[in-house]
Amino acid sequence: MSRASALRDDLGWWRRGWLREWLQGRVDPAEWQALAAYRGLLMQAFDQRPFHPELVPRLWLKGEWIPPAELKPFFSPSRRERDNASHHYGHDVQLKRHAGLPLVGRAMPFLLEHGLKVSREASFEAPRPWSRGYLCMGPLRAQWLRERHGLPAHAIGPWIHYARPVLDPEPLAELRRQLGPTLLVVLAHSWDLVERQNDLPAAIAGIREIVARSGYRRVIWLRHWKDPASLPLPEDWILACNGHRSNPWFLDAMRTLLELADGMASNAFGTHLGYAVHLGRGLHWLGSDAEQDLSGLTGPQAERERIEWQRRNALSDELAARLAEGDPEPVRQLLEPYWGFDHSRSPAALRGLLRSGRANG
Numbered sequence: 001m002s003r004a005s006a007l008r009d010d011l012g013w014w015r016r017g018w019l020r021e022w023l024q025g026r027v028d029p030a031e032w033q034a035l036a037a038y039r040g041l042l043m044q045a046f047d048q049r050p051f052h053p054e055l056v057p058r059l060w061l062k063g064e065w066i067p068p069a070e071l072k073p074f075f076s077p078s079r080r081e082r083d084n085a086s087h088h089y090g091h092d093v094q095l096k097r098h099a100g101l102p103l104v105g106r107a108m109p110f111l112l113e114h115g116l117k118v119s120r121e122a123s124f125e126a127p128r129p130w131s132r133g134y135l136c137m138g139p140l141r142a143q144w145l146r147e148r149h150g151l152p153a154h155a156i157g158p159w160i161h162y163a164r165p166v167l168d169p170e171p172l173a174e175l176r177r178q179l180g181p182t183l184l185v186v187l188a189h190s191w192d193l194v195e196r197q198n199d200l201p202a203a204i205a206g207i208r209e210i211v212a213r214s215g216y217r218r219v220i221w222l223r224h225w226k227d228p229a230s231l232p233l234p235e236d237w238i239l240a241c242n243g244h245r246s247n248p249w250f251l252d253a254m255r256t257l258l259e260l261a262d263g264m265a266s267n268a269f270g271t272h273l274g275y276a277v278h279l280g281r282g283l284h285w286l287g288s289d290a291e292q293d294l295s296g297l298t299g300p301q302a303e304r305e306r307i308e309w310q311r312r313n314a315l316s317d318e319l320a321a322r323l324a325e326g327d328p329e330p331v332r333q334l335l336e337p338y339w340g341f342d343h344s345r346s347p348a349a350l351r352g353l354l355r356s357g358r359a360n361g
Contacts, residue, residue, distance in 0.1 A: 021105045203267065
């Protein structure tokens, strides 16, 4: 992009942000409509009884629900922010709501790291001329970003900290009472060109053992939107899905499931582990390892993913060992550099950061 084009783009986004906040929903009404459409889908899923919170993994585009297979990978129809990836899992919505800012307003001056990376070599979005740096979860990742790009990088803690349960406190408490002690299951999942395969019978057997040993009454099995819609699970297990990554209330759905659960079982070193620890849920490590296939990638990207997977497996072994000790503090210490439990921002501090582009406490 030429300097003149970049200046026009900057001015265009400045004008759009000013009009959005001045005229509210009369500017970019399609973005507000999309938020409402996804919210309706979410409420429909979580309000039904018997409890079966399975969102359809589709994307809202021009007033219609579109299957993700019809769109290119990592595409989000939203135009709330300048960088498309900022819309993944609703991270932009979570932050702005927490900061008390309009959900569709001025674009944030940061790139948002929308997932977990545990190796120095791994990457998300490349720097952009308009960006004042990065927002990520943990201090170690922030350090790596500063060293790699020479830009500010701010650790703001686990994304789940900024999410809110879908259900109000009283209905949530009543549903917890009805379910009884509940185990949430989150397994390794594929994403676009990276394929991961679980040994489903072994995972189910492992879950049964955890349930019997720890006294859980119910199991909620959270499937990823790329997983098959029908799984051969025990009839009394609850199948859940938080929808497509473009769902702006994705993390609200995840927060709700975690609020309903007493513990989490997993075989994957992913974002969900830190979310569970942040909310005080017990962790159980499954012995059924997942297999990863990188044949869809080539060159440096494949090598970066190989290193990331190797590092995650090493951390998984360390996590399993610490869980076996029965003390939650060493587990928290292991995860802290990647999730930044102590780096969550207050509404005022986050608002200042998003408005000024500088950390202010």
